[in-house]
């Protein structure tokens with residue numbers, strides 16, 4: 001039996017997870033879901049972020065579905081480092097997978113790009129780089145203060161995420177991988193990334209390749225996002241580029257993501273890219289589509305390809321039927337998509 | 347007498363500098379300009395990048411006007427580290443100034459943003475961070491290989507660039523500064539940046555402030571660039587954000603920049619953001635507007651406010667009279683703008 005750990009989290013996280021679970025119920029009947037109360041609310045109530053025993057329990061599951069954690073009342077970094085990044089690192093989720101599509105029926109901000117024309121995926125490294133937490137400071141608060149941050153990159157970590165990107169490209173129509181770094185300035189890490197990229201590329205003669213500096217890639221994501229297929233990049237560049245990709249495809253409201261451990265040695269985690277949005281929480285107006293699409297990625301990862309495709313199609317139908325600008329009811333969207341999934345699978 | 351060191355550089359760099367010099371001739375009569383042959387061409391011919399004696403000579407000037415250096419035949423990093431970054435660091439050009447405007451008469455890629463609505467400036471730190479060149483690698487080429495990059499940040503360097511941003515904000519209509527970092531992950535450097543930002547903000551009660559994480563800022567530059575006035579950020583984030591800002595205002599073809607030493611202890615350097623564009627070089631079709639706008643920034647920096655404004659107005663007139671998509675002759679643009687400047691100043 002498939003066991004899913006569910007972390008609804010804070011704010012609209014809990015609302016969109018309710019809808020994602022409706023969809024999961026029809027797409028994967030008979031799974032067992034256990035909810036874990038983690039995030040800002042628990043932190044304020046008990047001071048706990050991620051107790052070791054809870055982490056061990058979660059580790060016993062097949063996958064994690066997360067809503068959103070966080071609140072402006074929690075100091076920056078506490079939940080990020082203590083919960084989100086801890087799970088990514090401890091569970092070796094080295095592929096941070098972020099697809100972006102300009103769905104038919106939706107409106108992007110770019111005048112010359114039509115729905116259907118953007119379909120890219122960013123394979124962001126998830127366990128290295130500037131996210132390693134290496135750094136420090138001296139003489140804090142004095143005029144002599146210094147602060148450092150260190151980007152740590154291994155051939156092991158670089159090669160495996162690049163190989164994953166090529167494998168994903170093989171399963172796509174265009175079979176093109178763009179490697180993004182800043183090799184002209186970050187000469188050591190950039191050199192490692194470029195050499196790994198060239199070496200792995202040689203194993204995939206059917207995949208075409210390209211290298212771009214991160215500043216150029218950021219610009220091209222705005223001026224010609226249609227040209228991208230798979231982008232592979234480091235942890236921090238991936239953080240920035242995926243938000244640009246989300247912006248040109250209509251905002252993070254629709255963006256799904258997976259923190260994937262492709263080796264299945266620990267559970268992978270799937271979550272909407274949006275945050276807990278305390279400003280609109282509790283009003284039943286959050287769009288659950290990103291959480292539902294994350295559920296589709298979860299199904300795909302666990303080998304339930306047919307169910308994943310059905311969820312994807314149901315979302316496409318939902319979006320195609322929308323009138324831009326119209327306000328939506330969170331629960332009605334979940335009901336509609338779940339009903340359509342059960343039709344498609346029935 | 348004002349002494350300008352001119353580095354035309356490679357490719358279209360030399361073409362746009364010819365036009366910028368026409369404008370400089372009428373805007374600042376009686377200045378002395380000396381051309382320095384540096385860049386990919388010289389590197390290939392002599393192996394030299396920036397001889398010490400040449401650097402010393404350039405240091406004796408009031409400002410530097412640079413076209414563009416580089417060519418795909420030069421390994422990445424050679425000219426960047428040996429020439430561009432060397433001048434930025436050695437001449438203590440700690441304010442990398444990058445204004446972005448969606449000029450009346452031009453077309454941006456965003457459907458809902460009208461010409462005139464975007465007018466922002468990024469104050470990018472220019473002498474610290476991941477550009478320090480601190481890093482290394484071990485076991486290169488072996489499976490055990492590692493590579494590091496270190497971001498070095500001082501209170502001295504952070505505070506001075508933030509203060510500069512506030513001073514610039516005071517001279518603008520909206521008087522708003524957005525500080526961009528990634529304090530939720532880069533906790534040491536982010537903490538230094540945020541504390542410096544708050545401390546300096548307290549000295550400027552007339553300026554409103556805001557903090558954004560870099561991923562969110564990248565997104566907002568696409569979804570609501572109109573909201574930004576002054577952005578202050580670190581070296582690498584500034585590199586990426588300024589290319590997004592250029593993209594939403596019609597591309598790097600129009601983007602000007604200055605590597606500014608506000609203390610005038612060494613010359614500041616002004617250059618278009620675009621590169622040497624070998625693909626279109628030699629055909630007389632490069633748009634010299636970015637180089638001419640950089641010249642306006644140079645004039646402003648040297649205290650020639652009236653001349654700077656005249657060049658800015660002449661460029662605005664040029665752009666307002668353009669038909670989007672129309673091809674342009676490099677030299678004709680330079681002639682038109684120079685003539686208009688002489689009218690305005692005459």
Ligand SMILES: CC(C)[C@H](C(=O)O)[C@@H](O)C(=O)O
Nearest residue numbers: 080081084085239530531561
């Ligand atoms: C919340 C934060 C730690 C996180 C990141 O930087 O990876 C977020 O921005 C994301 O993209 O998932």
Ligand SMILES: CC(C)[C@H](C(=O)O)[C@@H](O)C(=O)O
Nearest residue numbers: 184185215426427430431585
């Ligand atoms: C050429 C390169 C070193 C440079 C940078 O990264 O600063 C460029 O991208 C820029 O923005 O001026």
